[in-house]
Amino acid sequence: MEELFCIGCGAAIQTTDKEEVGYTPQSALDKGLETGQVYCQRCFRLRHYNEISDVNISDDDFIKLLHEVGESDALVVNVIDIFDFNGSVIPGLSRFVSGNDVLMVGNKKDILPKSVKDSKVTQWLTERAHEVGLRPVDVVLTSAQNKQAIKDLIDKIESYRKGRNVYVVGVTNVGKSTLINAIIQEITGDKDVITTSRFPGTTLDKIEIPLDDGSYMFDTPGIIHRHQMAHYLTAKNLKYISPKKEIKPKTYQLNPEQTLFLAGLGRFDFMEGERQGFTAFFENTLDLHRTKLAGADDFYQKHAGSLLVPPSSKEMADFPELVRHEFMIKEKTDVVFSGLGWIRVNEKAKIAAWAPKGVDVVLRKAII
Ligand SMILES: Nc1nc2c(ncn2[C@@H]2O[C@H](COP(=O)(O)OP(=O)(O)OP(=O)(O)O)[C@@H](O)[C@H]2O)c(=O)[nH]1
């Protein structure tokens, strides 16, 4: 019998070991074979109950896959979460893709406020790509939720792939599978073929999607990036770093020596400068809490996990300490908390931005 793969996550289907990937009860397998769509039990649970079963996928498998990409003549579509560039970088990707063309796709455009100009974001992405040694043939923005954007993406991929296979790569949670589902839906009308979720590590193995000229588009598992905020939060709180709706900026008038807590996930200290407005761009329901700088350390000690949630009191146990990054701001600048959002500083100011250890804070020219 030919080996079967789960069309939801790519794992090889097996009916013998409940603890291993690809497990499918025999009855479900028989049913799946009738309909032509076999999903493993883990995908079934994710798709119907939004419940995740933990599995171990090793970095070795991921590296093997990247080697395969390097050895094929293909278009590499590198999906980036616009919201989390630093968390989106695949270490060493430029080395692995060697001679292949890379199309960089900034996904989740729908979350950005409408006032953000695409050109500013693509310029920023292009500069970041160059910094990590990538020379993409093009940088495009998209959203799996926007029909026109998906049509444009299909056209771009078609024109750059020149009859070759397409590998869709990117770290976990950037939306590779969701984008591919949107492409499939646009072309065939079939909805939600591949399993997607808010949890890191949804896709487990390569998934082949046949294209009409005999080549393939491959969905791939995302490497798990330690620096993504997602790894420190539980299911319930992942919504804060995976916004579903356009972000509504909120402006806070701060005096020097005031602090803004980003719930318990980060902190922004205005140390020196004229009283001014700081504009915060975070998931709309994330609780921002203003306090005095002088008492801020104690405040965090006392209230993280209770008044300042997320992280919840349960998550606090494994939550990394906040690390301080100090900056002198001279012009309109976004202080980006990787994966969480950003604060726009409009005038001269000395500030400190705190993020969980391992999560980056970066500056960029304000994109609005
Ligand atoms: N707002 C918004 N959310 C998106 C978009 N695309 C994907 N998402 C969300 O991002 C999360 C991750 O999506 P997936 O498609 O499972 O991500 P992935 O890159 O395939 O992840 P792995 O399979 O773990 O590598 C889900 O909660 C999606 O709903 C988008 O365009 N906009």
Ligand SMILES: [Mg+2]
């Ligand atoms: Mg996936």
